[in-house]
Amino acid sequence: MKKSILVFSLLGQLVFAQEKTTISKEEVKRIEVELSSDKMQGRKIFTPGIDSASVFIEKEFSKIGLSYYQELTSYRQGFLVKKKQANNVIGILPGKSKSNEFVVFSAHYDHLGMKNSGKDKVYNGANDDASGVTAVIALAQYFKQLDQNERTIIFVAFTGEEVGGFGSKYFSQDINPDNVVAMFNIEMIGTESKWGKNSAYITGFEKSNFGEILQLNLKGSLFSFNPDPYPSQQLFYRSDNARLAALGVPAHTISTSKMDSEENYHQLSDEVFTLDLDNMSEIIKSIAISSISIVKGIDTPSRVEKL
Template sequence: MKKSILIFSLLGQLVFAQDKINISKEEVKRIETELADDKMQGREIFTPGIELASAFIENEFTKIGLSHYQKLNNYRQEFEVKGKSANNVIGILPGKSKPNEFVVFSAHYDHLGLKTSGKDKVYNGANDDASGVTAVIALAQYFAALNQNERTIIFVAFTGEEVGGFGSKHFSKGINADDVVAMFNVEMIGTESKWGKNSAYITGFEKSDFGEILQKNLKGSNFSFNSDPYPDQQLFYRSDNARLAALGVPAHTISTSKMDSEENYHQLSDEVSTLDLDNMTEIIKSIAISSTSIVNGKDTPTRVEKL
């Protein structure tokens, strides 16, 4: 009898903790709506629209109070792609006791830009991947306010994912992969997964125990992480996690996108109105909870086999 009461009490505390995480739907909606606004012109690399998006993310990092990455004097990690200027946006929360061990939260902020004709010309990319960038900003807000990270957290919005992963490629070249403990790449979490609400999948689930750690930290909640249900699509190697994963980092992508039936994927119809913002908010909260033991230095995921 007493054991049953104790278990019930602990489960209740976990659910209560998830409810109390300071990540609100209102804030998620604000960030998401701004990133997917028509004025961003589809956030295509090398365009004024992506410059607006970069400036917005930089401003959010400034408000949060993130530190600058490496020797940068701002949040822009600039580089060239075929002779043209591009930039990632990076901010960090220095770790308390393990500052030289890094946990990365990432998403790409570029998208497809503008269609040349038609009434609706903007590829807003609300799900792909304004939803992921929204998660990164919301998680930065959360961890900065919590102020308990033992490991250094790197928050990065990559550019150039849609045209060849140039941002993540540049970032991976400039960091010692051995120092990166884990990478949470967030890609398209604005719609329900094939399992419905309160669920998502992790690409490359079997390649490390990253997913098992996340599931352990969510034990007692109503949220579940699952293995990638679309192995034939090779999603583990199709997003920004792939560059660091190739170097042995347990770098995985978290997504809910139904890749066999996502009707708005790379379409003009990928707009905020098509997203489930309530469910998206719960996903972001669950990422926060599930990453706790990694961020706090208690768990270290096994390495991925290098390519």
């Protein structure tokens, strides 16, 4: 009984603090518009466009005041892909009392690049996955301001997802998976889900109690997290969560993408004007609220069965 009262008291304090901490639609729009702009040239790996996107994310992490990851001397985690240089962008908020336990918020910042000709040549990737990276940056701002993370939070923008998941592969090989308590991978949250506004789904929902924890933390709100409605597409193994999930981490992707009818998916038309930025802002807020007991060290999701 005493433990229950303590947890209830802690959650009550967290709710009060969260009410004073905001994720603004204006900031979400600013970040999203910049990441999906034509000047990023479609953010294809090994191009000047992807480097421009990396520089932008690094500047955002610096403004927020994130620390460098492990032994890095910048926000860039460099590695080679087919003898070419590539990099993830990583920043951290060190944990207060459980610094060796990690919670990861991630998204991929690469996309498809440009066509050689045509009136519209840029694959802007506003939803795929500038929306996810926008969420990661907004969540970094949020948790820095909240300043209540007992566990270390790692914010990472992966490269190379569109060409084989090279960024998440390197990251997963460079970190001890036993130290990763949970991974919130965010992929395509700019459009309404099949249930409409204020809803999203979690891939691999049945593989751990990660989703149940998020649902419980949102109880009484207007927002709902649901199991993946597209199991035949095996989305759990098609995004950057898959590498750590294979190692036993409760690593799941949060998305709203209607994978059976998303007309702008991998199209030139995936531009910012097609997104619902109000709903997207609410999704990011709900990710923040639903994750707080994990970030705070109150809840620990069950592990995923290793592959």
